[in-house]
Amino acid sequence: MYDPRLASLANVLVNYSTRLQRGEKVGILGPLAAEPLMVEIYRYVLRAGALPELVFQSERAAEIQLREGSDEQLQFVSPLYFDLLKQYDCTISVMGSENTKAMTTVDPARAAMRSKANKPINDMNMRRLGDPDDPYRWVGTLFPTQGYAQDAHMSLDEFANFVFRACLPAVEDLPEDARAFVDSAADPADPVTYWRAFTRWQGLVAGYLNGKQTLHVVGPNIDLRMSVAGRTWWSADGHVNFPDGEVFTGPVEDSVEGWVSFTYPAVYGGREVRGVRLRFEGGVAVEASAASSEAFLLEMLDMDAGARRLGEFAIGTNPSIDRFTGNTLFDEKIKGTCHMALGKSIAGTGGVNDSGIHWDMVCDLREDSRIYADGELFYENGEFAVQFADRAQDAPDDGGPFSMEAMFRRREASHA
Template identity: 35%
Template sequence: MKDPRLATLAKVLVNHSISVQEGEKVQIVGTTNAKPLMKEVINAVYEAKAIPFVELADDELRVLEVKQAPAEKFQLRNKWALEQYKDLDAFIQIIGEENDAEMSEVPAAQWQMGRSHLKESHDYLIDQKKWVLLNYPTKAAAQKARMGYDTYFDYLIDVCSVDYKKMEEAQRPLKELMDKTDKVRITAKDTDLSFSIKGIPAVMCAGERNIPDGEVYTAPVKDSVNGTITYNTPCPYQGFTFHDVSLTFENGKIVKATADNTEELNKILDTDEGARYIGEFALGLNPLITEPMGDILFDEKITGSLHFTPGEAYDEAPNGNESSVHWDMVLIQRPEYGGGEIYFDDVLIRKDGLFVIDELKGLNPTNLK
């Protein structure tokens, strides 16, 4: 039996996230277990009088394809993908996770080589085309979230279907404040961090790129970060999950990094020079996402959270940092997670996960639900 909520979600993706127009060409990429939603997306694209192009993906096959691939393979893939993307207007990716550890079979050096050779086509798609990314509810994802499948399915549909127009309006005062802010200070348990965001644009995220959504992000001035941040949520990266990650900065650079697997953590941060600098600072704002579940598309939007991201900066909020790494790590500041404060230019703007100045109170969960 079809779930009518999937048709509603498909219309959010097609009509809100990528705003498909008549005659546009839309690529839909998804895994086989995401077919129920993919079928609804195809229908929604046709209803918009646009043209869908469908591609099925499989993680097991991708691992076999990538882990032995020579540089030439990635170079050819980059060339073919670039030509394909030039003919598209929009791109929807639906991920249906079957095994979170599947990608750990691929050596880190192989991932790095692949990303470096595919960077041209990837950046072209991200910068030049409309796109959105969504995780479909699977049993593997439910297990990772420590939920029964039916509960997880309902949860995902709910958090993906919030009122994004309302969220967008509530985000505007935060963007305006961040655009004129210089100094930021973050405090929490084992955390005292300071940096500048002066001159770097703030970007609102209300359903146009990721579903679920709900954040406003910018980036720190590259060499301005000093102090320590200790993350209180799991930090997944390419099949590995790290706990109790703590990073210490001097003049922007991570000079000390510890976790439950400190050696592997530092290997990732040594991938290239930019991996030890920060590419993103963001505040999580989705009122229905409250607990970490090991899926960064959800965790980075947790209400009362922030993420502070080693690696590549986005073109929309550039600070000059380049890296093959972009690793969102999340700190929750609500009281049950130890609390915490955020100051903009020495003014307290959020305490224990709630905004305390009048112009930002519309972003608190009771006002966004």
């Protein structure tokens, strides 16, 4: 049965997240299970006057390749696919797995080989997104399926409601400190009203963190210190991931010291690893263990020299995402958590770590946990200790220099 919320989501993706312009070439990528959302996106891309192309990907074929392909075949990346991505002005990627556990029994070494083979594509995507002279945009989202619902321990209807609330919230869903940033003339039921207020508020959070030198994250599940000197913090406000809600940076690669015990399972390539614990010295995860699938964890960490270093540290800020689902697109945004990614740094943060993986792992900070920035208490028990509501009148509409919204506006202006 058709869900009218698909049209609302497609509209926001096309007219807010990617801000498509007439004549732009747009790739809409995803599996066959995601066709209902992909077709709605196609419709709204046409209405924007852009040039859409649907590219369907087979989950079953990907599984067969991993199980039966030779080393040469696992390392092969289609030049046609690579060239397509180079030609697009924008890529909208839709996840829609019907069986998220299909790869669970694949040999970890083969999975690592395939991940490494895809590195040039991921590198190109990151490079284009981080290039201020390239107007390229990329956004990833998700179509609710039975597979994702099962991972989240919900019925399909419950999971769909969860997804659409996270993507299409109303202003009453904003963090309390962010409600002062709502445009009083805007429609409070329009999800874009929410995202624009969120952009203005979270841009100030990122602005506060930029210029800080050190972080200390401490709680029952973590005691980690790192330098962020010279690194850029970004406000993720619905232009690269959707739903969104995080502030992130790239730690200085050799600075991370301490330990973390991740409170949620770490999921990568459909494989779930529970009870991950890491200890860092000189920026390197010198100890790594897990309660389940430890062999897979270690295989990924030994993929290359950068896989044991952090490429990202971030704080989740989306209040509509209030539970673990087993899907990183949502879990890394849970308000009251931090996450960090082993492997490749994110373009634009100043991070220089290189790897074939970027594996986000989430740690809950809602109980007896704090983050200190340059020794000042900045975050406590899942809430920002520094408040920004009194600056709402002066907050720029585009979220300021460290928001994704502002970055894309600058690119548009330079290519007008």
